[in-house]
Amino acid sequence: MSRLQQQRKSQMIPVEWSVQKTGPGTSGYMNDQQNTFAIEAQMAQEARQKIQARLTVATLFQQYRARLISRRNYITVTSDPASVEEKICLTVSENKKVVPLTVKNSGANTVYLTLWVSDLVKKIFTVSDCHGYFNKTIKKHTLQPGEAYKIRVHFNAEHPGFYEQLLVFKFKTDPLSSDMFEIMRLLEVMHQTSFNEEVLPTVTNSLRTLQTVEQAPPAGVVLMWLKTEVPLKKYPMADNIKYLSKSDTNLFMDLEMRSLNWTNYSQRFHLLLHLEELQLRTDIEKYNQDDVVMFRHKNNADLIVFPIAGVSYNSPAKLSGNQVLVTPLEQRVFRNKVYKGWIQHADVEQIYLKFNDEFLSQFKNGTRFSVTFVINRMPLCMQHRAAALVYKHRLREVLFPTGQLSSHHSHLQRLVGLESNPEQCKAIQHIVAGTAKPAPYLLFGPPGTGKTEALVEAIRQIVKTQPSSTILACAPSNSATDHLCEKILAGKIDNHKLYRLYAVHCSVKNIPTNVKFCCNLDPLTNMLIVPPKEELVKYKIIVTTLLNAGRLVTGGIPPGHYTYIFVDEAGQAAETECIIPIAGLLKPDTCQLVLAGDPKQLGPIITSRMAKKHGMGVSLLERLMRDIDLYKSHEEYGFNSRFVTKLLRNYRSHRAILTIPNELFYKGELLPHAPKKKCNSYCKWNRLPKEGFPLIFHGVAGINERDANNPSLYNVAEVEVLKEYLKSIFDHLHKKGVTKIQSGEIGIITPYRKQVEKIQTALQMDKDLRKEDLENIERFNVAMTRAQALLIVVGDPRALKTDNIWNKFIYYCFRNGAYRGITVSDVEEEENALTTIHSWALCEE
Numbered sequence: 001m002s003r004l005q006q007q008r009k010s011q012m013i014p015v016e017w018s019v020q021k022t023g024p025g026t027s028g029y030m031n032d033q034q035n036t037f038a039i040e041a042q043m044a045q046e047a048r049q050k051i052q053a054r055l056t057v058a059t060l061f062q063q064y065r066a067r068l069i070s071r072r073n074y075i076t077v078t079s080d081p082a083s084v085e086e087k088i089c090l091t092v093s094e095n096k097k098v099v100p101l102t103v104k105n106s107g108a109n110t111v112y113l114t115l116w117v118s119d120l121v122k123k124i125f126t127v128s129d130c131h132g133y134f135n136k137t138i139k140k141h142t143l144q145p146g147e148a149y150k151i152r153v154h155f156n157a158e159h160p161g162f163y164e165q166l167l168v169f170k171f172k173t174d175p176l177s178s179d180m181f182e183i184m185r186l187l188e189v190m191h192q193t194s195f196n197e198e199v200l201p202t203v204t205n206s207l208r209t210l211q212t213v214e215q216a217p218p219a220g221v222v223l224m225w226l227k228t229e230v231p232l233k234k235y236p237m238a239d240n241i242k243y244l245s246k247s248d249t250n251l252f253m254d255l256e257m258r259s260l261n262w263t264n265y266s267q268r269f270h271l272l273l274h275l276e277e278l279q280l281r282t283d284i285e286k287y288n289q290d291d292v293v294m295f296r297h298k299n300n301a302d303l304i305v306f307p308i309a310g311v312s313y314n315s316p317a318k319l320s321g322n323q324v325l326v327t328p329l330e331q332r333v334f335r336n337k338v339y340k341g342w343i344q345h346a347d348v349e350q351i352y353l354k355f356n357d358e359f360l361s362q363f364k365n366g367t368r369f370s371v372t373f374v375i376n377r378m379p380l381c382m383q384h385r386a387a388a389l390v391y392k393h394r395l396r397e398v399l400f401p402t403g404q405l406s407s408h409h410s411h412l413q414r415l416v417g418l419e420s421n422p423e424q425c426k427a428i429q430h431i432v433a434g435t436a437k438p439a440p441y442l443l444f445g446p447p448g449t450g451k452t453e454a455l456v457e458a459i460r461q462i463v464k465t466q467p468s469s470t471i472l473a474c475a476p477s478n479s480a481t482d483h484l485c486e487k488i489l490a491g492k493i494d495n496h497k498l499y500r501l502y503a504v505h506c507s508v509k510n511i512p513t514n515v516k517f518c519c520n521l522d523p524l525t526n527m528l529i530v531p532p533k534e535e536l537v538k539y540k541i542i543v544t545t546l547l548n549a550g551r552l553v554t555g556g557i558p559p560g561h562y563t564y565i566f567v568d569e570a571g572q573a574a575e576t577e578c579i580i581p582i583a584g585l586l587k588p589d590t591c592q593l594v595l596a597g598d599p600k601q602l603g604p605i606i607t608s609r610m611a612k613k614h615g616m617g618v619s620l621l622e623r624l625m626r627d628i629d630l631y632k633s634h635e636e637y638g639f640n641s642r643f644v645t646k647l648l649r650n651y652r653s654h655r656a657i658l659t660i661p662n663e664l665f666y667k668g669e670l671l672p673h674a675p676k677k678k679c680n681s682y683c684k685w686n687r688l689p690k691e692g693f694p695l696i697f698h699g700v701a702g703i704n705e706r707d708a709n710n711p712s713l714y715n716v717a718e719v720e721v722l723k724e725y726l727k728s729i730f731d732h733l734h735k736k737g738v739t740k741i742q743s744g745e746i747g748i749i750t751p752y753r754k755q756v757e758k759i760q761t762a763l764q765m766d767k768d769l770r771k772e773d774l775e776n777i778e779r780f781n782v783a784m785t786r787a788q789a790l791l792i793v794v795g796d797p798r799a800l801k802t803d804n805i806w807n808k809f810i811y812y813c814f815r816n817g818a819y820r821g822i823t824v825s826d827v828e829e830e831e832n833a834l835t836t837i838h839s840w841a842l843c844e845e
Contacts (some may be wrong), residue, residue: 004773019476043731074107075171077183091190091307091349095292096156099187104148113141113149113174118166125187126154126163140175153237155189160337164188190349225503225532229556234377235384241274255614260623262396269387269576272611279608284322284373291329295365297352303344304353304363308369318607319346321505324353382550383576385552389583398588399579399620401439403643405589410435413465415457421673424454427645430565431458431594432465435642438588442624442631442644443596444571446666448652448674451596452487455566458594460491462564463540469563471541474549474581476573476604478502482512484568485543489514497540503548504528530555531585537561546573549581560587564594570621571597574604578620595621600665654679656695656816657791660809674788682790687728690817696812698725699797699821721794721821723766729790730772741772747779797822 079088079101088099105111115138117127126133129151143149153165169183260268287308297303324341341353355363390399397405410433418425428441430436431454443451455473462469473488475481485500500519502511508526511519522529533555536542542552546567565586567578577596584595598624606612615623625631631644639646650658650669655672662670672679682694689696700718729746763769791811800806813819 013392027223049717051715065524066783075102075111075183077169077185078102078104079185083185086184086186088185088187089190089309090188091309092155093307095157097189099153099155101151101153101167101185102148103151105141105143105145105721108145109173110145111143112172113143114139114170114172115141115151116168116170117490118168118448124155124157126156127167128152128154133432140172145570153187157189188557202616224530226530226536226551226555228554229533230385230554232378232381232550232554235270235273235381237274237277252614260615262400265390265399266387268615270384272608272614272616273380273383273387273576275611276606276608276616277377279611280318280375283607284319284375287319287371287373289371291368292371293366293368294326294353294363296363302354302360304341304355304360305350306353306369307349308346308351319343319351319373322376323374325353325481326353326369327372327375329368329370379547381575382547382580383574384585385550387576387697389553390579393586394588395579395583395586396580397438398440398586398593401436401624401628401630401643403436403439406436406439406642408435408479413461415461418457421450421649423645423647423649424450424457426641427454427647428458428461430642430645431592432461434564434592435590437590439630439643440593440595440620440624442621443594443647444598444621444644445647446598446600446650446661446670448650449647449670450649450651451598452484452568453569454647455484455594455596456487459488459541459564459566460493463493463497469540470537470561471564471566471569472549472552472562472581472585473541473543473566474546475568476546476577477569478506478510478545480569480572481543481545482515485515487511488541488543489518493541499539499542501530501536501544501548501551502528502541503545503551504530533557546580551583551776552581553584553821557585559585560590562586562591564592566594566596568596570595571599571601571619572604574606574616574618575618575620575623576616577604595624597621599625614725649673651675652679652788654683654694654787654789656693656818657787664808665807679789685728685732685790687725687732688818689820693816693818695813695816695818696792697810697819697821698792698794698796699819700794700809718794723763723769725794726763727768727791730769750780 076085079099081088081090081099090097090099103113107796117125117137129138129149141149153167165187167185167187169185170180172180254264255268255271258264289308292306294304294306297305320343322343324343325338326341327338339355339359340358341355343351344354345352400450410430412429412433412435415425415428418428427441431441431443435441443454445451459471459473462471473484475484481500488498489495495518498518500515502520506528508521508528511521515729520529520531521527530551536552536555537557542562544552562585565581567573567581570578583591585591597619599619603619603622604617606617608616611617618626625644630640633639633646646669646671650670651673653672653674658670658672662668680694682688685690685694687696688694698721700721717739727748733741793813795806797810801810810819
């Protein structure tokens with residue numbers, strides 16, 4: 001044994017937790033002020049017991065499945081609906097359902113069937129044949145050549161839930177022989193909701209010509225006083241794209257041969273947007289259904305719901321905001337009309353629709369419809385229009401800047417109180433002076449380096465020193481835009497100078513309290529309105545999303561009205577989305593554009609692989625930094641601060657938390673500058689494996705689960721580890737005299753939506769945690785650099801170490817004595833892992 005092996009063996013970590021086997025997940029939670037961080041968690045005791053019962057069925061199913069077959073030569077088992085990989089899956093909204101199965105002997109010899117039915121689920125399923133009901137088994141039923149044996153599985157459940165029944169068909173060719181083969185079916189029924197049974201109308205065959213009802217949005221949703229001055233065209237897709245096939249190579253010849261430039265800018269992005277639309281259409285049309293039963297929502301009579309199958313965990317967000325065309329299969333009431341509805345919400349089980357009063361007044365529970373999903377083209381059309389307007393508004397020096405027209409002698413005002421951060425100070429000075437104009441000013445850097453704070457300070461300085469200036473501040477999402485708006489308000493900007501413009505379809509309940517008094521929410525009706533242009537131009541600062549800024553273009557806000565346009569989180573927006581407020585509102589010689597973000601974080605979400613391959617997945621911020629010389633770092637003097645600033649001082653996280661992200665993504669340039677009182681607050685926590693090192697990787701042997709009809713994963717065992725750490729953190733806070741958890745203080749990160757639900761259940765059901773104030777614990781999916789004073793990662797090292805980044809992180813914790821939990825490999829494997837990490841790190845450099 002080598003010296004390294006002996007040394008490493010003495011450091012092997014004992015198992016400190018007694019946990020069930022769990023799968024390859026990661027868990028944890030975060031504190032953003034006192035800064036506890038963790039990354040995944042699951043379930044409470046009652047929920048665990050329910051899952052445990054399902055595990056028994058699943059285990060039995062897998063045991064049989066390993067040795068059973070779907071058919072055996074001449075013997076077949078068919079069903080309606082058909083089975084897929086031995087499973088019969090269906091979703092029902094009624095209390096009763098019958099599933100027919102047929103066993104057929106197509107051979108020349110007689111076989112003897114024994115049917116065994118599991119009793120794992122009681123009083124829900126019964127099975128019958130032509131002779132009546134039977135309890136658990138049918139023994140040695142004779143099946144003659146060519147004969148079919150029909151059975152029926154009866155489902156009867158008053159309450160919604162997930163139910164399973166296992167059926168095993170055992171066959172012999174000789175009743176006295178021990179030679180046997182088996183076929184199995186697992187029946188899974190998702191009972192979504194319980195409705196009173198009604199007599200459903202019969203389907204008519206005489207649909208004749210149907211009239212499409214172009215309904216206005218539901219009453220009371222939109223009050224629009226902003227008149228249209230710049231029309232939004234439809235930008236229809238050309239036939240050669242609409243009927244695209246893999247063999248149509250001529251269409252992409254220009255994409256392959258020529259990169260994006262000023263000459264082909266509009267044409268190229270029109271094509272990429274059409275490719276994205278084509279993929280969006282393809283994705284949404286797979287949910288079309290010929291016959292669905294619809295009901296009113298039990299708690300909201302204005303919502304119509306119907307079940308949907310095959311929705312993946314990230315699809316509901318894509319479905320929301322789109323439209324559906326519903327055709328009633330019974331025409332006596334609806335009079336040959338096709339109605340348009342709006343998808344208010346979607347989850348993995350149901351679609352929730354809004355209709356106008358005409359439809360709602362005629363609707364009855366249990367009515368059957370055919371449903372066609374239609375994408376909302378408005379966001380695409382906004383991006384098409386922006387791409388088309390770049391030439392009209394002469395944006396060449398904005399989109400492909402050379403710096404030749406920029407000011408070289410701008411006066412930089414002195415900023416008091418920012419001297420401790422020279423990069424941030426210099427960026428603010430140049431932004432306020434507009435030194436880059438007409439070129440964009442880029443402000444980039446890792447999380448925690450103060451990008452948004454720099455934008456807010458620049459806005460404050462502009463308002464203070466330039467009374468005639470007007471500002472448009474944008475971000476890709478409503479949450480990011482709200483965050484930016486709240487930061488600006490906190491910077492002592494008068495409420496009457498700022499206006500937060502929401503899209504009319506936004507949820508009023510999600511508007512932050514301090515923003516409600518300076519936004520387009522009508523206090524009398526509690527509805528969102530769109531003010532006229534004459535009112536909008538009075539405000540010093542307009543804050544809105546990139547997409548909603550298109551309404552300002554449509555409403556005729558003239559180019560040149562805004563002297564500054566800010567885009568925060570610009571790395572997360574596609575270029576065509578980012579230019580919506582630029583193409584139509586920016587006059588190059590009078591307006592300074594500022595883009596802030598981190599191209600190392602998540603970029604724009606693009607559906608079409610072809611569009612992404614040819615540049616749609618690259619943000620304007622990233623393209624400028626990648627392709628334009630103005631924004632590249634010079635070997636001798638670094639970045640040109642007249643056009644770009646890279647922020648390097650991290651004011652959020654403890655040095656130990658920054659180390660790995662700094663090495664992997666930021667070339668070791670990050671400088672830890674977090675206030676010691678804040679980032680050291682857990683350095684003496686008694687649960688730390690190593691005092692002064694507020695970082696833990698806790699290895700758990702886990703198993704990932706998913707509920708029926710929901711592919712989003714969760715992990716049963718890791719919740720116990722998470723809860724114990726959370727309890728210990730509360731104890732730590734209580735000893736320091738903290739009795740109430742502040743907003744943003746503790747956050748939980750989970751890579752799967754379903755885990756959020758399980759975590760919430762777990763925290764609320766635990767008798768100790770239930771006593772704590774859990775309202776201000778956030779849950780979200782962000783980078784690990786959000787952690788400030790404590791980072792805890794809970795996961796399965798057997799799976800995570802196969803990834804190079806996680807491998808390095810786990811070994812970093814191990815090397816620094818910050819590893820807890822299971823030991824997953826012996827000394828020799830650890831030494832090999834070290835070699836692999838070292839080789840990988842050299843390759844990255």
